[in-house]
Amino acid sequence: MAIVRHGRGPAAAARAYASQVHPVFMLPPVATALVGAALAGDFDPVVALVYAAAAFFAVYTAHVKDGYVDFHRRGEDDDHPMTERGCRLGLAGATAGFLACLTALVLVSTPLAVALAAPMWLIGYLHAPQFDTNPVTTTLGYPVGIALCLIGGYAAQTGSLAVAPLALALVLVVTLAGVKIVDDTQDYDYDRSIGKRTVAVAVGPERARRLALAALGTGLFAVVPLTLSGVLPPSAPAASLAFGAVGAVAVRKDATTATMLLVRGAYLFLAGLLVAVFFRPLAGAGVSLPDVTALGPYTYLATEALFAAAAATLLVHAGRAALWRAARTVAAVYPIAYLWDWYTLEVGVFSIPMRTGIEVLAIPLEEHLFMIVVPALVLGIHETVNPRPGELKADRDSDTVDGTEGANREPDTTEL
Known part of the structure; x- marks a missing residue:
């Protein structure tokens, strides 16, 4: 009985089985397993390669x-290189390879490494049709597998776990869950038609996108408190900045483009964390926080100018309607903030030493600006993460009408 659907002979079979090696999804688990080993410091390359092979x-x-389920059982895919028998043989071969790696880990590593490696195969085997029909398991399967690669790679070297790899694993689970949710929105219509319960199908594409952004934001920001508490080295937040820049571009793209960008951003994120944790580029360099108090009495004003620029950028990008909504809200909040600020200063709740000393209506000048900048920044972030496409289109249409094209158009008799 044939094992491939296209061609004959050993060469055709080799091509068919090689087609199941997808670098976009294969490289991260293998690389993460090696990263876990690298986190242990001086590591045994043989043990590291065995664990990475288990991940593969x-x-x-x-x-x-x-592929077997989607083509031969569901009819979801248009084509597949292997017959049903070929798929079963492929599964048997992959399982044999994994068991060989597991046996090698028993011999050269620790029971903890074996215990962390075993679930990786289980997650892979149950991915379809068991896990990919539930919103939780279809979203968390791959991220949890990545986490097992990281902490297992570390445990294979040390025989124990530590705070740093566990913290990094948690960050990766949350961040990659956001990427997976965006990825699944690409197939929303088809998944819904066959009853496949992804997050997008369960809550709708728009809510799924918002949930994905929340997961991405949580994972990226988590690096900051982990750094401040000493779990991660000082350079770790640079990885979040790199991924955050990619995410800022991806947030307004369609699902396919956003997924492409976020997957590549995840590579940058992982690479940045590896460099930060393994090489520690800022360790021992005497790097400290920038001392903005060198600006003397203008320190507070300088920080407000920085955040005001960020707020203005976000609101202008969100469109004129968002800008006017923010202005009205800030105006409504201002009287409450003014009274609150005056009272707390009056009773001595806090003091502001690095200020100009100029007072307007019984409170420092800087506090008046603070009461405008902070809500404006909050509203700018709100409008950015909750875009209103209809308003952006209306702004563009208005610009067209008010610009050169509008000046040269023929008058509409219905407007006269």
Whole structure:
């Protein structure tokens, strides 16, 4: 009985099985397993490669099983290189490879590494049709597998776990869950038609996108408190900045383009965390926080100018309607903030030493600006993460009408 659907002979079979190696999804687990080993410091390369190979065979199992279910069982895919028998043989081979790695880990590593490696194959095998029909498991399967690669790679070297790899694993789970939710929105219509319960199908594409942004933001920001508490080195937030820049571009793109950008951003994120934790570029360099108090009495004003620029940028980008909404809200909040600020200063709740000393209506000048800048920044972020496409289109249409094109158009008799 044939094992491939296109061609004959060993070469055709080799091409068919090689087609199940998808670098976009294969490289991160393998690389993450090696990152976990690197986090341990001086590591045994043989042990690291064995654990990375286990990760490879687990993901290969997932790809073969997914292709088998989607083409031969669901009819979801248009084509597949292997017959049903070929898929079963592929699964058997991948499982044998994984068991060989597991046996090698028993011999060269620790029971903890074996215990962390075993679930990777289980996640891969149950990816379809068990896990990919539930919003939670279809979203968290791959991220949890990545986390097991990281902490397992570390445990294979040390025989124990530590705060840093566990913290990084948690950050990756949350961040990659956001990427996976965006990825699944690409197939919303088809998944809904066959009853496949992704997050997008369960809550709708718009809510799914907002949930994905929340997960991405939480994961990226989590690096900051972990750095401030000493769990991660000082350079770790640079990884979040790199991924955050990609995410800022992806947030307003369609699902396909956003997924492409976010997957590549995740590579940058992982690479940045690796450099920060393993190489520690700022360690011992005497790097400290910038001392903005060097600006003397203008320190507070300088920080307000910085955040005011950020707020203005966000609101202008969100459109004129968002800008006017923010202005009205700030105006409504201002009297309450003024009274609150005056009272707390009057009773001595806090003091502001680095200020100009100029007072307007019984409170410092800087506090008046603070009461405008802070709500404006909050509203700018709100409008950015909750875009209103109809308003952006209306702004563009208005610009067209008010510009050169509008000046040269023929008058509409219905307007006269």
